[in-house]
Structures are given as structure tokens and as C-alpha cells.
Amino acid sequence: MGPFIMNPEGVGRIFAPLGAFADGPFPTFYEPVESPTDNLLHPKQTHNPVVKRYKTPFDKYGSVKDGFDVVCTTYRLTEHYHYWTKNNPMNVQLVPEPFVEIPEEMARERGIQGGDHVRVESARGEYTAKAMVTKRIKPMVINGKKTYQIGIPIHWGYRGIWEDKQREEGAHITNVNVLSPTVIDPNAYTPEFKGFLVKVTKV
Amino acid sequence: MTHLDQVLPRGRVLRYPFSERLNHWIAAFSYIYLLLTGLAFWSPWCFWIAAVLGGGQVSRTLHPWVGLIFFLAVMRMYQLWAPQMKAAPVDKEWWRSLEHYIGNEDDKMPPAGRYNAGQKALFWSFFYCAIILLLTGIVLWFPEQIPWNLRWVRYIAVFLHPVAALATIANFLIHIYMSVFAERGAFGSVIRGDVSLEFAKRYHPGWYEEITGGSSKPRK
């Protein structure tokens, strides 16, 4: 007989009501649904088995084998907030245009210079913006293979000070959120917008 | 461009035709404006001059435009007189006899042509200074257009412009003194255009010989 006699199931778990956690008694590590590697802890179950996926025609997933060899993450800037500061002249003055942050090494390999347009594609959509070449992102070595990560700030959309000017010139506008997968954490319902796979090409 | 030095009635001879006189006064009046506004920018003790001439901002705005006019007038002078201002063998002697010239002993001077060595020096000094003033002046006209990594251009301009201006001021003082006070009769040459034959004989014997057909010396 084990010590956890007060738990109905008789074995240990985090101190929370039974069934409060959708995916297991203790936290463990899972790779995102789109990942460049298998889960080193338990390769036979790389992803969270009860992760929620939306089931629209847009909800496709890609892998490194399909050519999506670059890890992508999305994040916020200090100078903007969500999707309303793109309408405010002061914020737009601070950061006027959308961009994609690209590691220096990767930019050198692919002949991308700061300011060049790059197209980022995932299994779900594509996004084109200017490249910011930076030393701040270093390449990763995953399972002995050099893997790059890029970062995309989220704050631009369909209308805004910059967007409206682009429309006047007939340019095509997309939102970075078409790239990320709508995969939801089963407990917190936070989406997996910060780790997915893309491919990057210079336009 | 040539002009005929005509011997006129009553012992006069034409030295400068109308267009040359006009050009001289365009240069002179523009120079005086540049000098006055320039002095205002040069020294706090003279800044009040700008106030009298329409204010600091107006002076700063007009100074470079008038500078352009001055430059064009001086370039016209180059066109007109440069051939006559070329150095000649007699000029070296003139400089050696400078003491006599200062002491007003013109009889002891070697015979000067249409222009003596001192006038030639003044001409070339004004000419080169006008070019330096124009080039540095353009930098000072639009200093905000010079980027930070080329700031040495501004530094050179800010120093050379007053240096060249001071040189022209020295020229100016000598020129006024000589033409208004020292060589009486000279002023009229640039107002009415003519001088007396006596004047020509005393100050420019070489030129006198030419115009009275005395010698076959070519005009320098």
C-alpha cells in the first residue's frame, strides 16, 4: 500500500481537485505541435496528447520534412500594444513598420540584408515584411543540426496608419496570426503562438 | 574682351567704359553689405549692425545671396581684366622699390603698365578670396545639410570663411585708401571713366606710352 491513501486514485498528484488538470497528475515537458525535434524525455509521445486543436480547413500542420525548417515565435514590442496602437501617431512614429527579426548568420547564408522583404510561410498561411538582421538571436543546435529561430512582432493588421497607406499603394497586407497554429493548452487554454515552424524566403 | 583707351579732349583719357564701371560698383556695394553684415556676425561688439540692417535673421538670409552677386561681379572682373593682371618682369622691381612707393616717391618707381604690381596683387587676392568665400559660404549657407560624418567640412568652412574675409578687408582698406586718398584723380576713373593724361603719365607710364602711341609695348 502506498502513502497516498487520501487520494481516491491512490497515487500522488499535484494538490488540486481530481480532474482539475486535463493532461496528467504532474507537469511534464511536451514539444509544441510543430517542432524541429522529438521530445527527448518521451519520444513516443512528443506532443501533449489532450492538446486542443481546432478543426477548420485552415488548421494544417507542417514539419521539418515538409520544408518548414525554421522555428518561429511571435511577441510584443514595448512601443506598441496589441492592435490599437497601430492607429496612434506617437506609437507609429516609434515603430512605423512591421518587421521580422532574423539571426545574422541566417541572413548571411540566405543573402538577406536588413530592410529586404522576406516571406515567411507556415502550413497555414504566409506573411511578408521587412527583415531586421540582428545579433541577438543565435542559432540553436538541435540533435546536432543547426536550427534557426526568427521572431515576429504582432502589432500590425488590416487597418492602421501604416496599413492604410499600404492599401492606397495597392500592397497586400497580412496578419502574422495566420502563421501560428490554433492549438490550445488543455488546462489554461493559452494558444501555441510562440513556437511553430515556418520557412523563410527572400522576396 | 577688349576696349579702346581713347584719348579724349581736354587732356583726358578713358580708362573704364560704362559696363566696367557699373560692374565695379555692383561689386563694391555688395561688398559693403557683406562687410557690414559679416562684421555683425564676426563680433558681438558689431552685432548691432545687423539690427540696423533689418535684423539678425534678415541679415543672415541676405548675406549669402549678396555674396553670390559679389562673386559674379568679381568673376566678371576676372573675365575683363585677368589678361592685364598677369605678372610681368617689371613687377618684381616694383616690389623691391616698395619703400619708395609708400613714401610717395613715384619718380623712383619702375614704369608700371596699365596696372602696377600692387594692383595686380590686390586683384588676384580678391579673386582667390572670392572663390574661397563662395565655397566656404555655400557650406555656411546650409550647414545642416552637411552630415555628421562630414563635419570636418563645416569646421574648415567656419574657419576659412573669416580668414578669407579678413584678407578682403585688408584689400578693401588699401584699395579705398589708394583710390580715394592717395592717388587723387583715381576715383573719377570709376565714376566718369576718365583720368587725366598727367595721371596716366605719373602712375602708369607704361600704359601712357601705349595709349599715346609712344612705344610698341604690347598691353600686358
Place this chain on the structure above:
Amino acid sequence: MSQATLRVQKISGHAGTVPGEDTQRQYTVAKLVDTTTCIGCKACEVACVEWNDMPFSPTTFDNTYQTMPETRWNYWNLITFDEHEKEDGSLMWLMRKNQCMHCAEPGCLAACPSDGAIVQYTNGIVDFQQDKCIGCGYCISGCPFNIPKFNKETKRVYKCTLCTDRVSEGLEPACIKACPTGCLHFGSKEDMLVLANERAKQLKDHYSFPNAGVYDPQGVGGTGVIYVLHDATQPELYGGLPSNPTIPLMVKLWKGPLKWLGNIAMVGGILGLFVHYLRFGPKDRDETPSEGARP
């Protein structure tokens, strides 16, 4: 009115003495910018624009987080961003708040020809008085920090005022107030130096920044804005901060020796010519004047 004039200790293009020079007990104020705790959030940039009601101007993507390459006539406060790779391979993202340094010996004031267009108050703040500015741009050449910027419509130059309107009412400058990390401090120069040196010592002793130090360049007599730098031996890494700024040599020569030489030469020349005329008179003094000579 007398209060206002007594608060001025230096005036540009001014002949004679200045009523406020050495007549006030007031201390020099200073802004301390601790670059080691700056997060580059730009709250100070926004505060400056908002406090001074400055009109917006277009910016473009330039491969950096820096809002624009240089300050503008309508943008006086700018964070510079520099990615610096150290010898050991580690990376530092250096952020420095760039604005007028309010030098104790301002090059802009020295170069300015217009009486009263640039003043230095007894608290050390250097202020442009645009109504007296003639738009010549000499201040642009006098400044070793590339600060004064020209507005081609109004034909005047503008720069950070160290919020003299707030300071004179006992408030801290707008940028100081807005900073969320507390890396900006404001107070007397003495107090700021104490704070700065304490922080530099802390960085050296506890944070493995052996070259940490305070940037207060003596080449311009010290500044009203001082920095704590991770590496005070390499200020250039921080958006081109000059390591030994001085008033440019050509400006010093022009306003110093050339002024003296020029004035002596001009006055001496005029007097000399007058004396010459007294001594020698006109060239034909000893004879009858040339016939028909008329001035």
C-alpha cells in the same frame, strides 16, 4: 524681470558682462542616466514629445529598434541601440538616452554670433532662445555631440531644454518622471555624481563590469547629463558617444586667436593708414594736383 536676468550666467554673442555670472548661490542641476538599467522602453522619448507638444514626423524602418538615426528639430530625446559582441562572444544590447548634454562650457554658445540666442542659466541648463536665433547654424558646428537641429521652415534650431519650464517650477524633467525602471535621476550635479559613482562601484564589485564608470567629460567642463556606462573606456559603443568631446579646434581657433588677430589687424590697419596720410599725404601733395582731377 530682475529675477530672470540674474538667473543667466552666460549669453551667446554678447559684448560685455553678464548680470547673472557668479551672482547666485544656485547649484548646478544634472540628469543621471544609468545605461546599465535602461530597458529601451522609450517612455522618455514619448514624455519629451508629449510635454513639448511636438508635431509627429515620419519614420522608416532602418534595421534597428532605434526610432530614428539622429535627433530632429522636433525630436529631442532619442534612445540609441547598439548590438555589441564582446571578445568572449557574449552579446550586449547597449541602450543610451541621447539628448543635449548641457555642457558647462557649451560649444553651441561659444559659436553663436547672435546676442542672447543661446543662454546658460545659473543652474547649468543651456537653452536656445529661438526669437533671437538668426538661423546661421554655427551652433551645429560648435556642438561635439551632434545635437542642435535646424527647422527649415522656421529657420531656427531646437534641442532638449532640460525641461527648464518644469525645473524652474521645482519639478523634475518630463523624461525623468516617465522612466519606469528608475534609471533616470535628477538633482544637483554633486548628488548625481555621488549616485553615479556608487553605481559604478557596485557594477565593478558585484557585476563583473571591471570597466564600469561615469561619463562626465571634462573636455567641455563636465556636462549636465552624466552616464553610468558598463564600459566607460569605450563610450563610442553607445551610439557614437564621443570619448573625449571638446569644442572643435577650428571653432576655438576662430573665436580665440583669429578674433584677436583679426581685430588688431583691422583696427591697426585703419589707424596705420590714417597715420600714413598724416605723414605722407596724397601722392601729389608736393605738386599741383593732376589737371582735371575730381574725386
